Amino acid sequence: xxxxNEKTIFTERRILMKDIFTAPFVKEMQDTTANMYRLGWDERxxxxxxxxxxxxxxAEYLDLTKVIRTIPTGFxxxxxxxxxxxxxxxxxxxxxVKDDPxxxxxxxxxxxxxxxxxxxxxxxxxxxxxxxxxxxxxxHMARLKVNPENRVVMHCHPTNTLAMNxxxxxxxxxxTHTLWEMCTECIVVFPDxxxxxxxxxxxxxxxxxxxxxxxxEFRLVVWGMHGIYGAGKDMDETFGxxxxxxxxxxxxxxxxxxxxxxxxxxxxxxxLAEFFGVKYRADFLNL
Ligand code: 13P
Ligand code: ZN
Numbered sequence: 481x482x483x484x485n486e487k488t489i490f491t492e493r494r495i496l497m498k499d500i501f502t503a504p505f506v507k508e509m510q511d512t513t514a515n516m517y518r519l520g521w522d523e524r525x526x527x528x529x530x531x532x533x534x535x536x537x538x539a540e541y542l543d544l545t546k547v548i549r550t551i552p553t554g555f556x557x558x559x560x561x562x563x564x565x566x567x568x569x570x571x572x573x574x575x576x577v578k579d580d581p582x583x584x585x586x587x588x589x590x591x592x593x594x595x596x597x598x599x600x601x602x603x604x605x606x607x608x609x610x611x612x613x614x615x616x617x618x619x620h621m622a623r624l625k626v627n628p629e630n631r632v633v634m635h636c637h638p639t640n641t642l643a644m645n646x647x648x649x650x651x652x653x654x655x656t657h658t659l660w661e662m663c664t665e666c667i668v669v670f671p672d673x674x675x676x677x678x679x680x681x682x683x684x685x686x687x688x689x690x691x692x693x694x695x696x697e698f699r700l701v702v703w704g705m706h707g708i709y710g711a712g713k714d715m716d717e718t719f720g721x722x723x724x725x726x727x728x729x730x731x732x733x734x735x736x737x738x739x740x741x742x743x744x745x746x747x748x749x750x751x752l753a754e755f756f757g758v759k760y761r762a763d764f765l766n767l
Contacts, residue, residue: 500541500601505533505566506581508715512634513568513577513584515719520639521726522574527636527707528610530567531715532620538564538587538600547598550591551608555685557617558594559624565589567609567616569602583607590617614688615709622695623711630711632718637707640729647736650704652676653764660749660764662728667749669724671760675701682706700725 500506509529516522538544565588568577572584586602586609597609610616616633623630648655656673660666675694680687680703691709694701700721701709708725712718746765753760 498540503541510578512715513574517574521636525571528568528612530565530616530633532631533564542600549599551597555614556594557590559621560590561594563590569607570611611683614685615691618688618692619695622692629713632712634710634718638726640733641726643733644729645705650676656764659728661744662731666728667753668756671758673761673764679704
């Protein structure tokens, strides 16, 4: 094959570059958003996901020297300079991601200044990343300090978790304790508990900073009367955390208005946590 001709080289590069629409990380975003929509966690444009990608893997699909446009983020993410994320777009509906990922998702890299996002793919209609990028990237920074394996931050509006916000005290010890009581596996799945923030204005750096502060301690953070944030090493872990909280909240909502005659006792939760060897918030139990 001739390589001394520009057209051939171009053709050859195209052949070598894999099709982004077949990338596993794009598929994971499509599948997860569809699942979350199906579960009723993401009405309209509700919810957002950010997923940190491996640069080498992305380079198999995209020319990383080609920046489509730059978008200011409005906050400092110096600790994430050079890191690449696939992120849902602002105002985009989770139900539409599956059929049109290039419009509803974007792949961004945090630029050298720490305050600019370089768009490498997506947001095809000229739009940009979620309005909750501060909460996402600040949470990534907080979680990476606790666990260098953390890759995913997920936000959504699960129905029962949200309903529970209106009838249960928004106190993280009491809120966590009630959830732990609702399903035997809760204390094993989220032994670190659930952080709780009061109602705050969303889409701001302030709520981002408050979320990240909670993320130093918790992988789950409830935004009072709004929704929930989860963080984890992969999509399954993060989804599973929120799914387990939502299941517990559902049991709570199905039973809260009826007399309770049985419960999982604090001593039993302790036995569970010890048997499964998880480091749990003992101060959230009343022993
Ligand atoms: P975005 O459409 O900007 O992602 O916002 C949705 C949302 O859930 C706000 O909290
Ligand atoms: Zn929201």
